[in-house]
Amino acid sequence: MSIEQQYRTRAKELLSSGEVKMVIGYSKGSTPDRRRPAFISTPEDVETLVLDGACIANLSGYLVTEGLLSDEKRVAVFLRPEGIRAINILAAEFQLNAAQVEILGFNTEGNEPTALSGSKVDDFAELIGTLKGIIPDTAGEELYKKLEAMSPQERFDFWQSEFSKCIKCYACRQACPMCYCRRCIVDNNQPQWVNTSSHTLGNFEWNIVRAFHLSGRCVECGNCDRACPVNIPLRLINRKMAGEVLEAFDHFAGSSQTQEPVMASFKKDDTETFIL
Amino acid sequence: MSKIGVFICHCGENIAAKVDCTRVAEVLGDHPGVGASVEYKYFCSDPGQESVKRAIRENNLTGVVVAACSPRMHEATFRKACAEAGLNPYMCEIANIREQCSWVHNDGEQATDKAIDIIRSMVEKVKRNNMLQPIEVPVTRRALVIGGGIAGIQAALDIANAGQEVVLVEREPSLGGHMAQLSETFPTLDCSQCIMTPRMVEASQHPKIRLLTYAEVEHVDGYIGNFKVKVRMKARYVNKDTCTGCGECITKCPQKKLSSEFDCGIGKRTAIYTPFAQAVPNKPVIDKDNCTYFKNGKCKVCVKSCPLDCIDFEMQDEFIDLEIGAIVVATGFQVQNNAVYGEYGYGKYADVINGLQFERLASASGPTSGKILRPSDGKEPENIVFIQCAGSRDPSKGVKYCSKICCMYTAKHAMLYAHKVHGGKSNIFYMDIRAAGKGYDEFTRRAIEEDEAGYVRGRVSKVWQENGKLMVRGADTLLGRPVEVAADMVVLATAMVPQPDAKDFAKVVGIGYDEYGFFNEAHLKLRPVESSTAGIYLAGACQSPKDIPDSVAQASASASKVLALFSKEKLEREPVIAVNNEATCAGCWGCVLACPYNAIEKKDILDRSGKVIKRVASVNPGLCQGCGTCVTFCRSNSIDLAGFTEKQIFAEVMGL
Known part of the structure; x- marks a missing residue:
């Protein structure tokens, strides 16, 4: 049985038995290489589920949709390892109760999805441990190395030219599972810290603020990158921040659901190299 | 519409010499929303404050900006003046054009422009100020004194004698601290224990003092007037309620050769012990690490000897929770480990001892009953060399400061030696003789002139053993030649250093410390007994090296601070606290973790049927200190x- 069929059967069981009220997975998209999120509530509809190499979007963000989990019922969701880490972060930040999440875990190597064993977020603790410090998606690896080799001025110029493309559509924010705030800082106009118009200053402010808000929280699922209509390599900023946080505080985002947020917690032996 | 009054102070010439105050007043007078803009020589003077009040009344001002010195100086003055004129005091702000402008710039033209910018920015802020109301918090009238040395005892007695409750915590089995170890005290040479023990007894019997010995402060929460303190009562293994202190167990204990901490290693003690004869409480504890029963599971001689069945090997540490209004930290000092001076042979030669050990030799209650005898062979030394600044004023050994007491106690040691060993010869190597204090210089002169202490100005480079003598080689810098003295004993005037765990303890209590580990006062000159945390005060050598009179004075000073705090039932606090917008809060509760004061709680928002609609953060106004850590953390800008x-x-920044 193919992994797709296997997971369809599993989804059907979960829905028929009433164990979950919904399965969030992938269905066919508008083009052959794209997949669209599917929200399935009846056992009959599981046949529309697709699981193949094109299923790369991180679906964890849909779980924090207002009211979805407030009835205490469970929801099953298709997740790659980054998505599972995202569940840990969302649980650590009290956005969901991980016990309500049934995980249909899979990984994609090459073009073929492989099943991951386990159904609760804690079942994947060992797997997550082995991922520490490993970049989940090597997209942009070459560019990242090039950026690291640049002088600060060159890097600044690079990002300035990238950010000049930004049209402030906030698609990156909408696609990101970590951007769950009810009111984003950019929507606060009293005062208007981040300029809404698409000029250099406002674009810088927005993208830098987002990078800071994601440091120690980004799982590098790449949702922002793929959502960006003007192709800014957004994940590379977050990758940089993830590296910094790992190096300075040994913090690997999403390691467990009890992990304290790195920016809100402190330890006596935290490095203080930033204090001059 | 705002009508802000701008008051530009000359501060004599402090501001006016650089800043053209007339031009500033003119420019600000034209700024939108400014209702009055005036200058004056000293707004903090009585007529100056009157003119501010008059301007508020005459122009119906809605806000005030006083452009003057730092808000640290006169913010309170002008807020009070505004309140007297009927304006909410929090509608008054200070624009600092002295420390941050006139004092630090040479060019008058540019300084004037900058002053205008600073004031304009503050005017924009005041336009958006809200009429805040002070917060009232209740005060728990119970003080905690940490440390039962002379400073702690004095503070506790002063507070208790004024009728307020005190909890006195001491980590050793007995009150007394270092003062109980001393022989005689300078400059009067009265016996230390004779003046100390009555205080110890008084503290232990005082109806307002609750004494917790062999106890350590584990955790401090809360804030001024409302601290919550957890104290660990270490297991004594002796029931102190039934024990009468008869001492049978101590005489019978087979483990007799343990080094006595109280006697600085010169004397011995048993495994079940009281530190000294006049200990308060005079009830023994068992040293678990060295007790034969705890080590081998056999012995229990003390159990058999106890007529009242007081010994309980099953005893566990207990915890006591206390509600406290104010804390006095009087945790004292330690002496530096002289092993850092390898060349002086401390730890290598038995007859090289430190000052505190000499105190025990000279003390009537000490291991030699007050006879000065060499630790190595118990003979009376005919010649003693004292080395001052063995540690102090030596940056290479990590102690840059002067320990303050060593010049005096070394002179005292030489005197005691002269009194006890007739014909004994003392040589004192010193850098300077620092004897500032009432009767202090007279005291050192007496040591030199009457008791023939031989002062040699210079450092000692080496001490070694030769033919049963300790050879001391040093320099006499006044004669400009090297000297060598053959001594029977060498006494090092060791540096006073903070308690080894002082830095960790400071973190537990929540106070600051300096590079060495001495606790920091709020202001070295003007607030020397207050820590930087409101409601926590300092007494004694935990703040800096001190002698007994200084420690006692500081203890009484901190007691008076505590009593001033306890004089009112409620405490008014600045309403500068965090406020959460529950509508936009995402409930990530990062702020709950980030808050250093545990002032943010989790809160459920319920609908009419009691169902949780939303979970948000909620700030406890009593606990919040207004530090703003949560504000910087909050991603959605809700706090x-x-x-x-x-x-x-934002308005301030944009006003620039």
Whole structure:
């Protein structure tokens, strides 16, 4: 049985038995290489589920949709390892109760999805441990190395030219599972810290603020990158921040659901190299 | 519409010499929303304050900006003046054009422009100020004194004698601290224990003092007037309620050769012990690490000897929770480990001892009953060399400061030696003789002139053993030649250093410390007994090296601070606290973790049927200290700081 069929059967069981009220997975998209999120509530509809190499979007963000989990019922969701880490972060930040999440875990190597064993977020603790410090998606690896080799001025110029493309559509924010705030800082106009118009200053402010808000929280699922209509390599900023946080505080985002947020917690032996 | 009054102070010539105050007043007078703009020589003077009040009344001002010195100086003055004129005091702000402008710039033209910018920015802030009301918090009238040495005992007695409750915590089995170890005290040579023990007894019998010995402060929460303190009562293994202190167990204990901490290693003690004869409480504890029963599971001689069945090997540490209004930290000092001076042979030669050990030799209650005898062979030394500044004023050994007491106690040691060993010869190597204090210089002169202490100005480079003598080689810098003295004993005037765990303890209590580990006062000159944390005061050598009179004076000073705090039932606090916007809060509760004061709680918002609609963060106004850590953390900008709202700060920045 193919992994797709296997997971369809599993989804059907979960829905028929009433164990979950919904399965969030992938269905066919508008083009052959794209997949669209599917929200399935009846056992009959599981046949529309697709699981193949094109299923790369991180679906964890849909779980924090207002009211979805407030009835205490469970929801099953298709997740790659980054998505599972995202569940840990969302649980650590009290956005969901991980016990309500049934995980249909899979990984994609090459073009073929492989099943991951386990159904609760804690079942994947060992797997997550082995991922520490490993970049989940090597997209942009070459560019990242090039950026690291640049002088600060060159890097600044690079990002300035990238950010000049930004049209402030906030698609990156909408696609990101970590951007769950009810009111984003950019929507606060009293005062208007981040300029809404698409000029250099406002674009810088927005993208830098987002990078800071994601440091120690980004799982590098790449949702922002793929959502960006003007192709800014957004994940590379977050990758940089993830590296910094790992190096300075040994913090690997999403390691467990009890992990304290790195920016809100402190330890006596935290490095203080930033204090001059 | 705002009508802000701008008051530009000359501060004599302090501001006016650089800043053209007339031009500043003219420019600000034209700024939108400014209702009055005036200058004056000293606004902090009585007529100056009157003119501010008059301007508020005559122009119906809605806010005030006083452009003057730092708000640290006169913010309170002008807020009070505004309140007297009927304006909410939090509608008054200070624009600092002295420390941050006139004092630091040479060019008058540019300084004037900068002053205008600073004031304009503050006017924009005040336009957005809110009429805040002070917060009232109740005060628990119970003080905690940490440390039962002379400073702690004095503070506790002063507070208790004024009728307020005190909890006195001491980590050793007995009260007394270092003062109980001393022989005689300078400059009067009265016996230390004779003046100390009555205080110890008084503290232990005082109806207002609850004494917790062999106890350590584990955790401090809360804030001024409302601390919550957890104290660990270490297991004594002796029931101190039934024990009468008969001492049978101590005489019978087979483990007799343990080094006595109280006697600084010169004397011995048993495994079940009281530190000294006049200990308060005079009830023994068992040293678990060295007790034969705890080590081998066999012995229990003390159990058999106890007529009242007081010994309980099953005893566990207990915890006591206390509600406390104010804390006096009097945790004292330690002497530096002289092993850092390898060349002096401390630890290598038995007859090289430190000053505190000499105190025990000279003390009537000490291991030699007050006879000066060499630790190595118990003979009376005919010649003693004292080395001052063995540690102090030596940056290479990590102690840059002067320990303050060593010049005096070394002179005292030489005197005691002269009194006890007739014909004994003392040589004192010193850098300077620092004897500032009432009767102090006279005291050192007496040591030199009457008791023939031989002072040699110079450092000692080496001490070694030769033919049963300790050879001391040093320099006499006044004669400009090297000297060598053959001594029977060498006494090092060791540096006073902070307690080894002082830095960790400071973190537990929540106070600051300096590079060495001495606790920091709020202001070295003007607030020397207050720590930087409101409601926590300092006494004694935990703040800096001190002698007994200084420690006692500081203890009484901190007691008076505590009593001033306890004089009112409620405490008024600045309303500068964090406020959460529950509508936009995402409930990530990062702020709950980030808050250093545990002032943010989790809160459920319920609908009419009691169902949880939303979970948000909620700030406890009593606990919040207004530090703003949560504000910087909050990703959705839901938390704001009253008096420093983002709107105000933004306006200030844009006003520049």
